[in-house]
Amino acid sequence: MCGIFAYTGNKGKEAGGVLLDGLLSLEYRGYDSAGIFTPESGSVRSPGAVAELRKKMPKDFAGKSGIAHLRWATHGEPTEKNAHPHGSCDGEIWVVHNGIIENFKELKAKLERAGHTFSSDTDTEVLTHLIEEHLKHEKSFEKAALAALNEVRGTYGIALQYKKEPDRIIAARMGSPIVLGLGDGEHFIASDPTPILPHTRKVVFLEDGEVAVISPDGHRIFKLDSTKVKRDATDIDWSAEAAQKGGYEHFMLKEIMEGPEVIENTLRGRLIPEKGLAKLGGLETVAKQLEKIDRIIIVACGTASYAAQVGEYMLEEHARIPVEVEIGSEFRYKKPVVNERTAVLAISQSGETLDTLEAVREGKRHGALTLGIVNAVGSTIARETDAGVYNHAGPEVSVASTKAFLSQLTALALFTIFLGRQRGMTAAQGKEIARALKELPKKIQAILDTKEEIQKLAKKYAHARDFLYIGRKYNYPIAYEGAIKLKEISYIHAEGCGAGEMKHGPIAMIDENFPTMAIAPKDSMYEKMISNIHEIKARKGPVIAVATEGDKEIAKLADDVIYVPETLEMLSPILNVVPLQLFAYYFAKEKGLNVDRPRNLAKSVTVE
Numbered sequence: 001m002c003g004i005f006a007y008t009g010n011k012g013k014e015a016g017g018v019l020l021d022g023l024l025s026l027e028y029r030g031y032d033s034a035g036i037f038t039p040e041s042g043s044v045r046s047p048g049a050v051a052e053l054r055k056k057m058p059k060d061f062a063g064k065s066g067i068a069h070l071r072w073a074t075h076g077e078p079t080e081k082n083a084h085p086h087g088s089c090d091g092e093i094w095v096v097h098n099g100i101i102e103n104f105k106e107l108k109a110k111l112e113r114a115g116h117t118f119s120s121d122t123d124t125e126v127l128t129h130l131i132e133e134h135l136k137h138e139k140s141f142e143k144a145a146l147a148a149l150n151e152v153r154g155t156y157g158i159a160l161q162y163k164k165e166p167d168r169i170i171a172a173r174m175g176s177p178i179v180l181g182l183g184d185g186e187h188f189i190a191s192d193p194t195p196i197l198p199h200t201r202k203v204v205f206l207e208d209g210e211v212a213v214i215s216p217d218g219h220r221i222f223k224l225d226s227t228k229v230k231r232d233a234t235d236i237d238w239s240a241e242a243a244q245k246g247g248y249e250h251f252m253l254k255e256i257m258e259g260p261e262v263i264e265n266t267l268r269g270r271l272i273p274e275k276g277l278a279k280l281g282g283l284e285t286v287a288k289q290l291e292k293i294d295r296i297i298i299v300a301c302g303t304a305s306y307a308a309q310v311g312e313y314m315l316e317e318h319a320r321i322p323v324e325v326e327i328g329s330e331f332r333y334k335k336p337v338v339n340e341r342t343a344v345l346a347i348s349q350s351g352e353t354l355d356t357l358e359a360v361r362e363g364k365r366h367g368a369l370t371l372g373i374v375n376a377v378g379s380t381i382a383r384e385t386d387a388g389v390y391n392h393a394g395p396e397v398s399v400a401s402t403k404a405f406l407s408q409l410t411a412l413a414l415f416t417i418f419l420g421r422q423r424g425m426t427a428a429q430g431k432e433i434a435r436a437l438k439e440l441p442k443k444i445q446a447i448l449d450t451k452e453e454i455q456k457l458a459k460k461y462a463h464a465r466d467f468l469y470i471g472r473k474y475n476y477p478i479a480y481e482g483a484i485k486l487k488e489i490s491y492i493h494a495e496g497c498g499a500g501e502m503k504h505g506p507i508a509m510i511d512e513n514f515p516t517m518a519i520a521p522k523d524s525m526y527e528k529m530i531s532n533i534h535e536i537k538a539r540k541g542p543v544i545a546v547a548t549e550g551d552k553e554i555a556k557l558a559d560d561v562i563y564v565p566e567t568l569e570m571l572s573p574i575l576n577v578v579p580l581q582l583f584a585y586y587f588a589k590e591k592g593l594n595v596d597r598p599r600n601l602a603k604s605v606t607v608e
């Protein structure tokens with residue numbers, strides 16, 4: 001999720017200052033590199049956030065219009081050469097982009113054959129050369145841009161500038177948000193209203209497949225087939241902070257609501273459903289080595305370690321390879337048995353968790369093949385592992401990890417298909433998993449649509465000082481994930497427990513003041529879960545059940561039920577965790593706590 005901002009005006013404002021101030025308010029969207037372009041002064045780009053860019057800007061940097069960008073890397077390391085804006089061969093066409101261009105490799109090859117030379121590893125740069133190529137035949141820059149966009153597959157929110165038409169800027173939206181700011185003698189383009197608000201509250205949100213041209217005195221909107229679009233402006237009353245949160249009260253809720261889009265982005269370009277295959281470019285270089293490994297050790301911490309545990313079930317059942325999960329802080333001290341036939345897989349949202357990083361280094365010392373499932377491109381774990389898969393989940397701001405966890409489970413399912421098809425998984429089995437993965441975004445949306453019901457439940461149980469979370473098999477780790485979500489933002493005692501383990505101790509805690517969240521989908525463990533719920537009810541313990549839509553039996557037993565859609569057993573954790581994320585969020589909100597910045601915690605634990 002990058003941040004783009006563009007400006008054109010005839011009010012005597014310096015575009016450089018307007019754009020840099022705007023980028024500052026967009027830093028929550030990405031901060032591994034930044035850049036700016038104006039027709040008068042050209043481009044300045046820098047790794048790091050806006051402060052680094054500002055230091056690099058020449059004193060005489062000028063312009064009445066320009067485009068600017070904050071990067072959250074998806075393709076290409078976070079370096080200066082990969083920072084946006086990107087320019088065409090002749091330096092006349094410049095672009096800033098938020099999204100992922102799926103067919104950039106084939107477009108790049110075609111353009112290189114046509115003589116274009118590329119200066120970055122990004123997918124974005126393809127756009128400028130494609131437009132440059134079309135400009136050889138089209139009557140105008142606008143038509144060349146339209147022709148180019150009709151060749152692109154993937155997602156984009158872009159701003160384009162052509163040096164020969166300095167006061168006009170083109171925007172286009174497909175899957176990544178774009179909003180226009182309508183000022184008096186000045187117009188804006190941005191990823192969200194935040195940087196626009198200090199100048200005007202009149203905005204127009206573009207829809208997918210729409211293109212806009214702004215100039216100091218006006219704007220036009222049309223579709224990719226050039227048909228005109230008429231859309232009234234909206235006056236928004238959000239504060240800048242609310243705009244950063246997309247209108248939600250907290251980043252945590254915003255990030256939970258991004259779940260469907262995050263699954264789509266994690267899957268984008270990585271499934272071949274008709275063949276039941278997963279295409280993981282980041283593992284291509286080690287595919288042969290992966291055929292030879294006889295064991296996987298997944299190392300991670302906290303929420304990532306619970307994703308790892310789900311991965312263990314997926315890989316053992318469907319790729320038939322022995323897997324064990326080790327938390328980073330233990331693995332590095334336990335003298336593990338590791339050799340060159342072992343793969344050590346690190347899962348980390350930040351890619352900087354020291355315990356996980358040191359576990360990777362321990363695996364390397366023993367000759368293991370090291371892999372990563374990481375969200376932050378170019379992070380230390382991503383750089384130190386031999387190969388890996390990026391989540392493409394976008395920056396996760398809230399300390400409590402939610403959308404990244406969904407992405408980690410999705411990436412593990414892709415890895416299961418990838419490895420499974422090397423080890424006897426049939427095409428039919430691969431197709432079944434691929435089909436079910438593609439259905440997840442709309443099923444998650446169906447759960448999110450019931451968030452008011454879950455909020456009522458959180459209010460009903462907000463008095464609780466203790467909470468037990470129970471699950472079995474694929475939902476055993478989800479019991480632990482649900483518990484950590486609740487404890488880390490509401491500070492109450494919440495513990496995960498394998499439902500089968502209750503009788504070995506934890507059930508002694510149960511009474512009418514000690515509620516239990518029971519994750520009991522209609523899967524192979526359903527009857528066992530029902531027995532466990534009976535055991536709790538027999539001790540007067542309140543029970544909230546997370547159950548499969550249509551299960552009326554469980555409603556006769558549990559005090560409350562949260563229904564989720566059906567899916568494959570191995571993918572059910574991806575659905576079952578969503579109500580637990582919402583429950584924890586509303587529970588902490590009900591207690592008036594600082595949901596995004598809980599006490600004693602940091603987003604990335606870079607110390608021992």
Ligand code: AGP
Pocket residue numbers: 301302303304347348349350351352353356399400401402485488602603604605
């Ligand atoms: C999750 O809600 C917590 N914030 C924490 O457990 C986190 O998952 C853990 O610190 C690992 O972080 P990482 O994924 O960035 O390595």
